[in-house]
Amino acid sequence: MKIGCKSMRQSFDNYASSFTLVGLADVEVKEARERVRSAIQNSGLEFPNNKKIVVNLAPADLPKDSGRFDLPIALGILAASGQIDAGALAGWEFAGELSLSGELRPVRGALAMSLALYGSGVVTQLVLPPDSAEEAALVPTAQVYRARHLLDVVQQFLPATSESIATSTGEGWERIDSAPLLKAASYPDLADVKGQLGAKRALEIAAAGGHSVLLVGPPGSGKSMLAQRFVGLLPPMTTDEALQSAAVASLGGRFSLDSWARRPTCHPHHTASAVALVGGGSPPRPGEISLAHHGVLFLDEFPEFPRAALEALREPLETGTITISRAARRSEFPARFQLIGAMNPCPCGYLGSSQKACRCTPDQVARYQGKLSGPLVDRIDLHVEVPAVAAPELMQAPPGEPSAVIQARCVAARARAITRQGKSNHALQGQEIDQFVLLDEAAVKFLNVAATRLGWSARSTHRALKVARTIADLAGARTTQVTHVAEAMQYRRALKTA
Structure with missing residues (x-):
């Protein structure tokens, strides 16, 4: 009888701490669960292990691929748990793959993402990893910020009552100048x-x-x-x-x-x-x-x-x-x-x-x-x-x-x-x-x-x-x-x- 109760309690704990991604996520996106969990914990932040977490990647009928969803998922969890100010995230777009330590890695399609926002007339501020940020900043009038670590992003959206946290580097958060001048290209003569x-x-x-x-x-x-x-x-x-x-x-x-x-x-x-x-x-x-x-x-x-x-x-x-x-x-x-x-x-x-x-x-x-x-x-x-x-x-x-x-x-x-x-x-x-x-x-x-x-x-x-x-x-x-x-x-x- 004790064995049965213990098994039921373990099943309840597993359900209570589950982390689920829905919305036609492929294998690479589903693996974000472990990357996000480790990045949050290894950055000294609190991961809500006693909660059931469901991440809805809308629209549900559009397949999702690549690791660019890691950073938005992590920020969504931190906002839902009250560690960052959810209201301050309005008007911002995020993309980036997280390493297990919280470092941000480049993603594919950053320039296409920035160009799509520019073409549709959406005024927003983009936060991207190194290399991806410089790529997206090629679009005229783009407002692009480069972040090297998850903590660099969290630092910008802390609640007003929270104390500042130590970021990974002193230059981890930086505004990137947009639209460099076209220069003459050289080709074989x-x-x-x-x-x-x-x-x-x-x-x-x-x-x-x-x-x-x-x-x-x-x-x-x-x-x-x-x-x-x-x-x-x-x-x-x-x-x-x-x-x-x-x-x-x-x-x-x-x-x-x-x-x-x-x-x-x-x-x-x-x-x-x-x-x-x-x-x-x-x-x-x-x-x-x-x-x-x-x-x-x-x-x-x-x-x-x-x-x-x-x-x-x-x-x-x-x-x-x-x-x-x-x-x-x-x-x-x-x-x-x-x-x-x-x-x-x-x-x-x-x-x-x-x-x-x-x-x-x-x-x-x-x-x-x-x-x-x-x-x-x-x-x-x-x-x-x-x-x-x-x-x-x-x-x-x-x-x-x-x-x-x-x-x-x-x-x-x-x-x-x-x-x-x-x-x-x-x-x-x-x-x-x-x-x-x-x-x-x-x-x-x-x-x-x-x-x-x-x-x-x-x-x-x-x-x-x-x-x-x-x-x-x-x-x-x-x-x-x-x-x-x-x-x-x-x-x-x-x-x-x-």
Whole structure:
């Protein structure tokens, strides 16, 4: 009988001191119970062991992940037990992972959190751990405080009748200045690439108009060097672009202060899956195309990517966004990137090369190029052949034109387009093409005849028109003339696609 009473009493004590999290918390969030309990106790504060604690993470139907809930949970318990002033917490937002000793650790997505508050017009004060606070403070007008320890936060919200407690360090609580000035980013210089004047001209057009590019050439011709230096031709990032790009990187756990205001260049391996490229998972996370937002997505060995991964690029190339739908959730991520694809012309890589004979059969060439579907190739504005550079030219040629000089021309051309139509040329749609391309009468006749003979689709024709408009902007011309259309047509290289 005594054993039974003792067991009942133990069960009652366990129920009375339970600590429960509700609201679709995943394993990482549920482990917060032990982190919060240890952090409070090891900080010299009182954990209410004789109470039943229920933490409701609303809304109940939204999955919760990461350790950013640790600090809010700990403050909620301390407020409910009267150790801090609950009323003083109004107008404050908290996020941070707690160590067992009470130290605060950085969390993923701090910049996205701050940007969401800024975009919705919510005026609040954010308390975040080191590194996360500096990240969130990049948002203009953000009121961000950095705390290194749980005690640093508790010290600010003690009841008026309580005595001050000893904090972990003298500089544990600090206001962080927001929105540092954008500084000029440094990128690899296009002057490093000798020769390849045709490919450089195509990259200049792409940078000026926001167009996508497919580089086709034998191994070692410089396709990768050209692609890696393309980002240096793009205009400097605006504050809004830098914030949007950094927010996506923050969600993916890839943001660092050193990369602030640098246009991203994502270079996934050709074994990457469709989910790795466009995003996915549960809960959905951004993929490479979103991490390249306002930057460059470079896909080397383009035909070697899985067919499903390449086909998933078709919609984002048109819309600039990617929508990921799952049974329980639907998420939309930005994906306004410039695609640079690089490929060999055949399996051995030497089709049409003057330096080495190709040993591929016509069927092998057609099968290799057919890995890229017609609809995907149709969405790529510029198809550029990158021939091999002869050894004498490679050794004796002077350095090419610096990126800064080419970038200045691209910035001026893009400014003309934005002044005229409010957007870059690649974003023109429907009636905007007829309204802003401003084709000369002779250019209209030339394009009609050429498109009919080449059997172009309506999309191919519109893509060529937008490229021609960019060429005209680079030349400073008000209208799009025959010479501009003729040059644009040269960049519609026909691949034998299936």
